[in-house]
Amino acid sequence: MSIVVVGTVAFDSIETPQGSAERVLGGSAAYFAVAASFFAPVKIVGVVGQDFPEDYLKILSGRGIDLQGLQRKKGETFYWRGRYHEDLNVRDTVELRLNVLSDFVPRLPDSYREAEYLFLGNIDPNMQMEVLNQLSHSRLIACDTMDHWIQGSPKELRRVLERVEMLVINDSEARLLSGEHNIVRAARAILRMGPKVLLIKRGEYGLLQFADHSCFAIPAYPLEEVFDPTGAGDSFAGGLFGHLARSRDQSQKGLRRAIVYGSVVASFCVEDFGLRRLAQLRLEEIEERFQRFVELTDFHT
């Protein structure tokens, strides 16, 4: 079961209280794809510039990720510089250059069109819609978004939301999108916009899943060292989608286990800068931490 992800592939420069990293491989599609690749084949749709190094492509292709849909264009790759506060839930964007992303038109290669799982990473809702229109059929479509699109392209975003089964956002985005401060009421309002399943990420505090008749809540895996939260949300979504594609079980029970797998993959992501930790990760480590997560949260058995 292959997964298509559309999103950014980027250079990230990151400062956290633990240190810094310059122009490392980043972007929503890169994090998602590496995270999902532990479980299922992944195909990327995105764009990079001429400055994008072969080494970074190898990190992706080395994980078996299909790069046929990754366009290489004249110009520079999308660049983001961010700085985290001591409270790692808070970050400032210091610099952002869209570069080749500014006139990007996503194109699904023919070999992508039958993919059963599609994840629309956090990009312009018009680009997300462009991809939706190219897909011939699917088993599960999910998307992410952010404050910039919620405020700047509300109509376009609403049209995308009408066509996706699952929305993956963080709690402040859920409040902004719904206009409700209380997170349960925010969730109810968002479910009326189209998605059948809403996943609300809360960083180090865990995650909430809302659907019509159910709610699921997990804490985050407690870590002694958090180096860099960048990409945790996309790694979560990648692990979740990867496990869903592996298990083919979209029942409430299957979804819950996939959510925990996503959370576990995200917990590795933040242990080093950029994609360093995920690039070294082994499936056995994921399975082992999944078991620890079971023990961490179990009062049921």
Place this chain on the structure above:
Amino acid sequence: MSIVVVGTVAFDSIETPQGSAERVLGGSAAYFAVAASFFAPVKIVGVVGQDFPEDYLKILSGRGIDLQGLQRKKGETFYWRGRYHEDLNVRDTVELRLNVLSDFVPRLPDSYREAEYLFLGNIDPNMQMEVLNQLSHSRLIACDTMDHWIQGSPKELRRVLERVEMLVINDSEARLLSGEHNIVRAARAILRMGPKVLLIKRGEYGLLQFADHSCFAIPAYPLEEVFDPTGAGDSFAGGLFGHLARSRDQSQKGLRRAIVYGSVVASFCVEDFGLRRLAQLRLEEIEERFQRFVELTDFHT
């Protein structure tokens, strides 16, 4: 198995974005005692002034709470006025008058001295120590504290911590007490101060339990209406202690279930101002929500 709680009994005036309440029954011992009373007999040690109304005493005695250790003194009852922000995790103390609490010397009546469970609510560590010195034996002693004592009476607090099995505090207090920002490292540092078990409350985000070789994490029960977070932490501790006294099971498994019961009782507490909701609560409602909490968090069975 009876439980003794030492703490404040107070008049609280509360403002939240949902409304306000004037001079309602409050204080750590009152919340704890009402919460614990659903599961086991509770005895209060504390002090009130001559202005304390009979109706408020009846709320406590009506729940079967033993008030023999509640001193009635000349002067006015401890008074607190607080205002919550739209983010209910943030509150300002607008007014605080210690009144009769300022020269309070806690005294355990003879009938209290054999109590197996003792909870030292958030009061001056010197008062907490006074109570410890009066207890003849015990099965479990826990305490709470706050920034005021962590910063103002660090030595006295440390001596109390050396003599308690369990510490129940919130995450900012854990950071302040340990000097560590990361919550796992903060927990490790605090466990070296004496307590065998550390419970870190995170408000709407849930709770972490740390012990020597184990960690347990739960989310909070998601609520559509939160009227007043006052007393949620003490209600949690009361529910936890009550269930421990009822089950007599202090194994890791027993402790985990007690933590969930505490969290469930706290989730009711915040549904109305002051003690209104808890005063009306029935054990069946607690058991029902416990089951919902099982469903909310289960991916284990």
